[in-house]
Amino acid sequence: MTTTTAPVAAPAATHEAGSPSGLWSWLTTVDHKRIGVLYGVTAFIFFLIGGIEATLMRIQLAKPENTFVSPDVFNQLFTMHGTTMIFLAIMPLSASFFNFLVPLMIGARDVAFPRLNAFSYWVYLFGALFINASFFLGGAPNTGWFGYSNLTSSQFSPGHGVDFWAVGLQILGIASLAAGFNFIITIVNMRAPGMKLMRMPVFVWMTLVTSFLIILAFPVITVALVFLLFDRLTGTNFFQPAMGADPVLWQHLFWLFGHPEVYILILPAMGIVSEVLPTFSRKPLFGYPVVVYSGIFIGFMGWGVWSHHMFAVGLGPIADSFFALSTMLIAIPTGVKIFNWIATMWGGRVELKTAMLFAVGFISMFIMGGLSGFMHASPPADLQQTDTYFVVAHIHYVLFGGSMMGIFAGLYYWFPKMTGRMLDERLGKAHFWLTLIGMNVTFFPMHFVGLLGMPRRVYTYAPNMGFDAMNMMSTIGVFGIILALLFFIANVLKSRASGKPAGNDPWGGSTLEWAISSPPPPHNFGTIPTVHSLDPLWAKDGAEITRTAGQVRGPIHMPPGSIWPLVAALGMTMLMSGMVFGWYVGIPGLVIMLTGLYSWSFEPCD
Amino acid sequence: MTPSRRRSKPLRLAAGLLVLGALALAGCALKDYPQSTLTPHSDLAWAIQHLLEQLTFWVVLIFVLVEGMLIVTVMRFRSRPGSPEPKHVHGNTALEVAWTIAPALILTFVAVPTVLTIFKTQAKAPAGSLEVKVVGHQWWWEFQYPGQKIVTGSELHVPVGRTVALSLETADVIHSFWLPIVGGKRDVVPSRTNHIWFTADSVGVFPGTCAEFCGISHANMHMKLFVDTQKDFDAWVAAQQQPPIEPDSTSLAGKGKAMFLEVGCAACHTISGLSPGIIGPNLTHVGSRTSIAGSTYPNHPEYVSQWLANPQARKPGALMTNLGLKPDQIAALTAYVESLK
Numbered sequence: 001m002t003t004t005t006a007p008v009a010a011p012a013a014t015h016e017a018g019s020p021s022g023l024w025s026w027l028t029t030v031d032h033k034r035i036g037v038l039y040g041v042t043a044f045i046f047f048l049i050g051g052i053e054a055t056l057m058r059i060q061l062a063k064p065e066n067t068f069v070s071p072d073v074f075n076q077l078f079t080m081h082g083t084t085m086i087f088l089a090i091m092p093l094s095a096s097f098f099n100f101l102v103p104l105m106i107g108a109r110d111v112a113f114p115r116l117n118a119f120s121y122w123v124y125l126f127g128a129l130f131i132n133a134s135f136f137l138g139g140a141p142n143t144g145w146f147g148y149s150n151l152t153s154s155q156f157s158p159g160h161g162v163d164f165w166a167v168g169l170q171i172l173g174i175a176s177l178a179a180g181f182n183f184i185i186t187i188v189n190m191r192a193p194g195m196k197l198m199r200m201p202v203f204v205w206m207t208l209v210t211s212f213l214i215i216l217a218f219p220v221i222t223v224a225l226v227f228l229l230f231d232r233l234t235g236t237n238f239f240q241p242a243m244g245a246d247p248v249l250w251q252h253l254f255w256l257f258g259h260p261e262v263y264i265l266i267l268p269a270m271g272i273v274s275e276v277l278p279t280f281s282r283k284p285l286f287g288y289p290v291v292v293y294s295g296i297f298i299g300f301m302g303w304g305v306w307s308h309h310m311f312a313v314g315l316g317p318i319a320d321s322f323f324a325l326s327t328m329l330i331a332i333p334t335g336v337k338i339f340n341w342i343a344t345m346w347g348g349r350v351e352l353k354t355a356m357l358f359a360v361g362f363i364s365m366f367i368m369g370g371l372s373g374f375m376h377a378s379p380p381a382d383l384q385q386t387d388t389y390f391v392v393a394h395i396h397y398v399l400f401g402g403s404m405m406g407i408f409a410g411l412y413y414w415f416p417k418m419t420g421r422m423l424d425e426r427l428g429k430a431h432f433w434l435t436l437i438g439m440n441v442t443f444f445p446m447h448f449v450g451l452l453g454m455p456r457r458v459y460t461y462a463p464n465m466g467f468d469a470m471n472m473m474s475t476i477g478v479f480g481i482i483l484a485l486l487f488f489i490a491n492v493l494k495s496r497a498s499g500k501p502a503g504n505d506p507w508g509g510s511t512l513e514w515a516i517s518s519p520p521p522p523h524n525f526g527t528i529p530t531v532h533s534l535d536p537l538w539a540k541d542g543a544e545i546t547r548t549a550g551q552v553r554g555p556i557h558m559p560p561g562s563i564w565p566l567v568a569a570l571g572m573t574m575l576m577s578g579m580v581f582g583w584y585v586g587i588p589g590l591v592i593m594l595t596g597l598y599s600w601s602f603e604p605c606d
Numbered sequence: 607m608t609p610s611r612r613r614s615k616p617l618r619l620a621a622g623l624l625v626l627g628a629l630a631l632a633g634c635a636l637k638d639y640p641q642s643t644l645t646p647h648s649d650l651a652w653a654i655q656h657l658l659e660q661l662t663f664w665v666v667l668i669f670v671l672v673e674g675m676l677i678v679t680v681m682r683f684r685s686r687p688g689s690p691e692p693k694h695v696h697g698n699t700a701l702e703v704a705w706t707i708a709p710a711l712i713l714t715f716v717a718v719p720t721v722l723t724i725f726k727t728q729a730k731a732p733a734g735s736l737e738v739k740v741v742g743h744q745w746w747w748e749f750q751y752p753g754q755k756i757v758t759g760s761e762l763h764v765p766v767g768r769t770v771a772l773s774l775e776t777a778d779v780i781h782s783f784w785l786p787i788v789g790g791k792r793d794v795v796p797s798r799t800n801h802i803w804f805t806a807d808s809v810g811v812f813p814g815t816c817a818e819f820c821g822i823s824h825a826n827m828h829m830k831l832f833v834d835t836q837k838d839f840d841a842w843v844a845a846q847q848q849p850p851i852e853p854d855s856t857s858l859a860g861k862g863k864a865m866f867l868e869v870g871c872a873a874c875h876t877i878s879g880l881s882p883g884i885i886g887p888n889l890t891h892v893g894s895r896t897s898i899a900g901s902t903y904p905n906h907p908e909y910v911s912q913w914l915a916n917p918q919a920r921k922p923g924a925l926m927t928n929l930g931l932k933p934d935q936i937a938a939l940t941a942y943v944e945s946l947k
Binding site for chain 1: 638639640641642643644653654657658661662665668669672673675676679680683684685689690691692693694695696697698701702705706708709710713716717720721723724725727728744778779780782784786789790791792793795796797798800801813815816817818819820821822823824825826922923
């Protein structure tokens with residue numbers, strides 16, 4: 001697809017004329033919407049894989065001294081469950097929304113670097129496949145998702161699992177960095193006329209903050225992983241205590257990345273919820289500037305709290321006090337956001353569509369996760385809670401009750417925009433209620449079993465410890481979540497084929513994406529709208545924007561598809577995987593990568 | 607905010623009751639939950655518990671208030687046929703300032719006791735404390751009493767009412783020392799020495815465990831704390847200071863002693879006056895302990911022989927070598943080990 005010149009009447013016709021179908025068109029696509037769909041589908045599949053890993057662990061822990069999986073497999077499962085959910089599911093699910101929505105919400109035709117965007121996706125896909133290949137090539141990583149040194153040294157982890165993990169995270173980091181830069185540049189440069197920073201939708205703001213966190217946090221873990229790989233592959237001593245190194249260095253580097261990473265996982269969901277709540281309350285977001293500033297403040301403060309993951313390390317009373325106070329401080333902007341969300345609904349006309357139920361569910365569950373987080377912000381209390389199931393409960397209220405509920409809210413909200421069809425509300429509501437009940441049955445007892453002394457990451461427990469009933473309950477809850485997901489999958493499959501047609505704006509939203517057809521044409525906007533207010537479609541000139549947004553008034557230049565981002569991504573993954581597989585994979589990888597980059601650079605763009 | 611203010615008094619009461627309920631539940635449950643963090647038995651654990659009670663009060667109160675507000679808002683403003691189009695309100699500075707200050711105040715209420723507790727519990731141990739050096743190993747705990755010249759494994763004995771100062775180290779990877787009943791956990795980190803001290807306030811036997819993932823048998827790295835009366839403790843010390851029991855060389859245990867040296871046990875295990883190995887636990891008085899294999903199994907001849915026959919079957923990844931012992935060798939070694947009271 002190159003240039004659309006003729007004005008087109010029916011949006012559906014534009015779609016068909018403009019989007020070639022077939023496998024090749026997907027392999028070469030540089031359309032941010034298609035890349036968004038690719039991200040979403042791939043990440044959801046990895047979400048299911050991570051879910052299967054969790055289910056196997058829960059079956060193992062259903063009763064004491066169970067032998068459903070071996071200890072080593074269990075250790076691989078919890079390592080890969082954490083790694084998968086964080087790096088292969090939630091982050092790319094957020095990226096899926098960034099991709100699909102940011103250009104639409106800011107009134108742009110694509111992201112700033114469409115081919116780099118495709119490159120990000122392919123690197124993510126190949127990196128994800130690489131790290132999971134370890135299951136079949138001698139065993140997956142088994143040192144936990146934060147891989148503490150010196151357990152990860154060749155001495156204590158002689159297999160290749162840790163190499164797969166470290167190289168895989170490096171590969172995934174490149175995907176994240178490329179995407180982070182792409183979205184910052186897109187948001188800074190490509191907004192429609194009149195869309196000042198303080199007129200950007202909150203979701204775009206949160207994308208911007210998240211992207212900054214990504215480009216600043218990933219270099220830190222990159223350095224840590226380079227040290228680790230040097231130690232393992234070339235015999236350096238960055239983390240080797242026998243040679244005088246301090247393995248706590250790893251913890252500082254990892255959590256200096258890791259805590260901003262937590263906000264990378266939650267801020268996009270907060271952005272989604274900040275879009276869903278106003279639409280279904282028929283009322284603008286309450287205190288928009290404060291919600292935006294809180295998000296920025298959370299992103300900023302996320303850099304000053306990392307050692308609250310390390311209260312048991314023994315950093316001394318001054319460090320413990322500092323990190324306790326800075327952590328507690330984050331409760332303020334978080335609380336402010338929650339109050340503003342509630343105030344958005346106050347006095348509104350709250351329509352409890354599935355998207356809205358998930359948004360309210362997000363707030364409700366995130367309060368739980370936030371409050372348990374507040375409890376272990378206090379170091380002495382944390383010393384009884386850290387490394388127990390209490391923390392497992394906390395992280396799942398934040399990431400499942402928080403991030404995933406937010407992502408589901410976004411899916412129900414924007415699915416009509418993505419596909420042109422509505423999701424079924426009855427199946428959706430079943431999905432929501434089962435998720436809410438299932439997750440609480442699963443994770444709520446974990447608070448108690450943790451306070452009653454069950455450490456995390458144990459493949460077995462003794463029968464006389466009082467852990468039995470609560471573990472059985474958690475295991476039963478998982479099947480509620482599985483049932484909920486089956487409803488969701490059935491809903492998507494059914495609605496995609498025969499859902500009610502959505503029209504441009506099924507919910508009466510206020511942001512620009514609702515001004516154009518569903519799904520949007522490849523060029524998004526025929527006429528780029530001029531924005532005069534925060535909620536453009538709810539403003540006086542909203543009807544005018546809606547009327548003109550689809551009109552094509554002249555030639556539109558769109559970048560052609562390209563296979564080279566995929567080739568470069570494949571070559572780069574092979575090159576890096578050579579650190580595990582050997583030079584005979586690495587050298588061909590280098591050649592393929594250079595071919596890809598060279599052809600990409602000299603490919604004509606018109 | 608009027609509705610929530612109107613409700614706040616009964617809610618506060620409800621929150622208080624919830625906290626009390628949870629604590630009451632926890633208080634009577636030590637028998638059922640032996641590793642519970644909610645049944646303090648030392649000054650350190652109590653300091654943490656007092657802080658936890660305050661935290662729980664605020665957290666439950668905030669939870670009930672905010673979730674209540676959320677539910678009330680959703681129910682009250684739920685769309686009904688004929689609901690009017692809402693007024694577009696963009697914000698309210700006074701309100702927003704109020705709900706910024708409110709959490710800040712609550713934070714202060716929690717932050718002050720937090721910092722005080724941090725400095726109190728991390729101060730230097732009082733002089734005259736009983737000093738014990740704890741060494742974490744994959745996957746068992748070693749306890750050295752330098753003043754008493756005792757080395758033992760997996761079972762820590764302390765006298766009630768006397769402050770015990772632990773210095774914590776590791777022989778290999780990071781572990782985390784955790785006896786919930788006497789206080790929070792503390793990591794043992796290579797090339798560092800950590801400290802923790804507590805005064806146990808009641809006699810009993812309490813389980814503890816490693817809390818930081820440390821490899822394949824992390825789940826099997828337990829320990830036991832024996833809080834003894836001073837008299838019992840002194841007797842224990844005196845017994846541990848004895849040289850190992852010398853079995854009659856014609857008895858089964860005597861054969862076991864010879865076997866101990868012959869098959870290679872001595873390379874890793876110390877038996878005072880007999881062997882110098884320091885890789886595995888000191889066995890000088892292993893027969894006096896109540897459990898084996900990182901406090902995973904009771905110290906009973908049946909378990910000991912299974913352990914000797916195949917350590918990795920009872921404890922995956924265990925670093926003790928499977929020596930391929932024959933049944934008669936196992937019987938002799940078991941008899942010897944069990945005799946080392």
